[in-house]
Amino acid sequence: MISVRDLSVRFGETTVLHSVSFDVAKGESFALLGESGSGKSTILKALSGQVTDWTGALQIADTVLRPGHRARLARTVQMVFQDPFGSLHPRRTLDDTLSEPLAIHGQPDRDKRVLAMLDAVGLPRRFRFRLPHQLSGGQRQRVAIARALMLDPPVLLLDEPTSALDVSVQAEILNLLKSLQEEKGLTFLLVTHDLPVVSFMCDRLAILRAGRIEEMADVAALRAARLESDYGQELIRRSQHG
Amino acid sequence: MIPTAWLLSDDPETRWQARLGQGYRLSRALLRNPLSVVGLSIIIALLLVAAFAPWLAPFSAVEGDLADRLQPPSAVHWMGTDELGRDILSRVIYGARITLGIVLLVAVIAAPLGLLIGTVAGYFGGWIDRVLMGLTDIFLSLPRLILALAFVAALGPGIENAVIAIAITAWPVYARIARAEVLTFRNAEFLDAVRMQDASSVRIIALHVMPLCLSSTIVRVTLDMAGIILTAAGLGFLGLGAQPPLPEWGAMISRGRDFILDQWWVATMPGFAIVVVSLGFCLFGDGLRDVLDPKQRGRG
Numbered sequence: 094m095i096s097v098r099d100l101s102v103r104f105g106e107t108t109v110l111h112s113v114s115f116d117v118a119k120g121e122s123f124a125l126l127g128e129s130g131s132g133k134s135t136i137l138k139a140l141s142g143q144v145t146d147w148t149g150a151l152q153i154a155d156t157v158l159r160p161g162h163r164a165r166l167a168r169t170v171q172m173v174f175q176d177p178f179g180s181l182h183p184r185r186t187l188d189d190t191l192s193e194p195l196a197i198h199g200q201p202d203r204d205k206r207v208l209a210m211l212d213a214v215g216l217p218r219r220f221r222f223r224l225p226h227q228l229s230g231g232q233r234q235r236v237a238i239a240r241a242l243m244l245d246p247p248v249l250l251l252d253e254p255t256s257a258l259d260v261s262v263q264a265e266i267l268n269l270l271k272s273l274q275e276e277k278g279l280t281f282l283l284v285t286h287d288l289p290v291v292s293f294m295c296d297r298l299a300i301l302r303a304g305r306i307e308e309m310a311d312v313a314a315l316r317a318a319r320l321e322s323d324y325g326q327e328l329i330r331r332s333q334h335g
Numbered sequence: 336m337i338p339t340a341w342l343l344s345d346d347p348e349t350r351w352q353a354r355l356g357q358g359y360r361l362s363r364a365l366l367r368n369p370l371s372v373v374g375l376s377i378i379i380a381l382l383l384v385a386a387f388a389p390w391l392a393p394f395s396a397v398e399g400d401l402a403d404r405l406q407p408p409s410a411v412h413w414m415g416t417d418e419l420g421r422d423i424l425s426r427v428i429y430g431a432r433i434t435l436g437i438v439l440l441v442a443v444i445a446a447p448l449g450l451l452i453g454t455v456a457g458y459f460g461g462w463i464d465r466v467l468m469g470l471t472d473i474f475l476s477l478p479r480l481i482l483a484l485a486f487v488a489a490l491g492p493g494i495e496n497a498v499i500a501i502a503i504t505a506w507p508v509y510a511r512i513a514r515a516e517v518l519t520f521r522n523a524e525f526l527d528a529v530r531m532q533d534a535s536s537v538r539i540i541a542l543h544v545m546p547l548c549l550s551s552t553i554v555r556v557t558l559d560m561a562g563i564i565l566t567a568a569g570l571g572f573l574g575l576g577a578q579p580p581l582p583e584w585g586a587m588i589s590r591g592r593d594f595i596l597d598q599w600w601v602a603t604m605p606g607f608a609i610v611v612v613s614l615g616f617c618l619f620g621d622g623l624r625d626v627l628d629p630k631q632r633g634r635g
Contacts, residue, residue, distance in 0.1 A: 141527075141531055142530075142531070143527055143530075143531075165533045166531070166533070167531060167532045167533040170531075171531060171532075172527075172528070172531055174524040174527070174528065176524060179523055179524045179525065180523075180524040180525055180527075180528055181525055182525040182529075182543060182547075183525075183547070184546050184547060185543075185546075186350075186353060188350065193529065193532065193534070193542075194532040197529075197532050197533060197534050197538065198532075198533070217346075219346035219348070220346065222346070222347040222348070222349070222350060222352070222353035223345065223346065227345060237528075240528065244532070
C-alpha cells in the first residue's frame, strides 16, 4: 500500500533522511519509532506532500509521487496531526470542518455523511455545531480523525496522535483508531516515540535514528523485548524505566 | 421573543441557531460597555438622520433667503443661517448623507482590497509577499491627505473622486494588519489539513485565512472611520471634495471661515457635527475591539 525506496531529504546543508526504504502492506499498521529529530515526521511530510524536495521513489496505493510536485492525494491518504488544538480551524464549527472535504470534492449527501461520521468516531450528534474551543482534547482528536476519514482514504498517516492527550484519553483514541481500522480495512503509518503505543497498535515497526533505519522488527520482538540493535534495546530499557 | 437559553445553548441544533447564538453573545458583550453604547447610538442617529433627511430638515439645504443671511441661532433657525441665507441645520442634516456615503464607499472599497492584498501576501510569502508589501510600503510612506490631494488633483475635484482618492490611500493599513495576522498562523496544522484535502489556494485564502483576519480588519475600519471623515472634510475644506452647493460638512466650514470672528456659528455647527460623528465611530470601534479582538486590548 505504501512503498518508500531510498528516500532522502535534505534541508539546506543538513541531510535529514539517508535513503530510507520500507513497505507497508494493505491493512497493516506500521510504526516509525524514534526520538525527536530522527526524521520520522519528515517521512510523513514527504508522503503527505507537505515536503516536496526529496529524492528516491514514493508510492501510495496506485499513486506514484514525484519530487517537487504536489500530487492530489486527498482520496488516497489523510493525516491525523499531533496537536488537536492546532489542527482544527478555531472559527469553524465541527460541521464546517467535516463537510469541507466533501464540498471541495463536490460530493453529495453532506448532512447525512457528517452525522454518520460523528457516530462513527463516537461524538454525540449534538456537538455538530460546536466550535473547537468548546471541546476537550480527546474530543478534538476525534474530530481530526473524523475529518481524515470523510473522503474514505485507504491510508491514514498518524503523527503522534496521542502524545498531546491525557493518559486516560490516549487509550480511548487508540481503541477508536483500532476499531476503525478493522471496520474499514485501513492502512496505518504511525509515527511515535512511545513504545507501549506501538506494541498495542502496530504489526511491524522501523526504528529510526539520525535519519537512518536502525532496525526493522515484528511487534512480537518488541513485546518480548528481543530487538536486535543496541539502540532498540536502549529504547526498551528507557521505556521500562519511565 | 426568542428565549435566551435557546440562543446560548452549547449544542445548537442548526447552523442558524449557532450563528444567532454567536451574534447574541457578541452584542451582549458589546452592550455591556457604556462607551460603545454611546458610540453605537451616535452611529444609529447618523443613519436615521441621513435616511429621513427630507422629513427632518425644516428648510431646503441648497436654497436660501438672502434677506435672512448670517442670522444667529434662533427658534426658527436652530443653528443660524449662512452667507446665502440657507438654514445651517438643514444643511448639516443633508450633509449627514454625504458623510455617510463617503464613509461607506471608502470602507467598501478599501477594506476588501487591503484584506485581499494582505492575506495573499502573508499566505504565499516569498516574492509575492515582497512585491505586494513593497507596494504597500510605498503607499504607506506618503502622507494620506497629500496623496489624496494628488489623486484628486489628477482626477478632478468632486465627491466620487474624493472617495476614490481616500480609498486608494486607506487600504495599505488593512493590508499590513491582515498580513501580520496571517503570519501568526500560516504554518498552522489546520491549513496543512485543508491543503491535504486538495483545496485550492483561492479556497484556502477565502474560506480559511480571511475569516481569521476579518475581526481585526472590521475593528480597524471602524476606528479609521473618524480619520476618513476628517480626510473627506479636509478635501472639502480645500475645495477639492464636494462642490457647492452640496452641503458637505468640510466645505461648509471652509465657507464659514470668512465669517469666523463675527458669525461663529457658520463654521462651528458643521465642525461640531464632524466631531460628534468621529467620536461616535471611535467609541464604537474601541468597544468592538474589546469584544472581537481581546488580544489588542489596551494597545494602539
